[in-house]
Amino acid sequence: MASPMSSWTAFFDLPIEQKEKYANDQASGKIQGYGSKLANNASGQLEWEDYFFHLVYPEDKRDLSIWPQTPADYIEATAEYAKELRALATKVLRVLSLGLGLEEGRLEKEVGGLEELLLQMKINYYPLCPQPELALGVEAHTDVSALTFILHNMVPGLQLFYEGKWVTAKCVPNSIIMHIGDTIEILSNGKYKSILHRGMVNKEKVRISWAVFCEPPKEKIILKPLPETVSETEPPIFPPRTFAEHIQHKLFRKSQEALLNK
Ligand SMILES: O=C(O)CCC(=O)C(=O)O
């Protein structure tokens, strides 16, 4: 198989009229597709990026009609990549379960298992920005997912908030980046931390990253600290919420903070 990265990059090189055919429409609930973001976020910073978002796994929940038709190998490369990542997610969830003293299949089951865990791909395209200090590609956030896997085109730009400072992630050839997201933080009662991170724009080089978010179903599962991670001295630090409620709560908190900052 050709590198999936070359298929994914080619999409953004298409003329704008072609890309617009894939446009999403957030207002009408059509969240899959191509989008462009140039907006001031809640803290007044400019966010600037293009992206393409669509579900890649499980197979029966895919909508191939909205996947890019060009380049010709996009679908095949992406489908194969999704399958590999799904197997990797199982392996990582096993290790994380054992780390909490749980039976190895436990976290996978708690996030929905093979049928319900959704893999959502977001391709981030950070354009060249003449004054990078004035803009951000993606503002500081933690991912709501259970796990996120990221490949990128070896242009630095991902930063993590670590020990009180922003640290730029190293570009390591033939590696994949993995974040723990809020879902695992909640299930583990904070023993695994959802990392705060952001995406920077760059003056010289376009940066592209391919993030796959492994997410539990929106309504079917109530996320809360697993009983084994809770004790008298370590009470639950997260209230029970569905994934959809968790997202809502985060948005609400963000809007409250924005009001306070005004
Ligand atoms: O571009 C990156 O490396 C990270 C993007 C990101 O954090 C996101 O899309 O959630």
Ligand SMILES: [Fe+2]
């Ligand atoms: Fe992220």
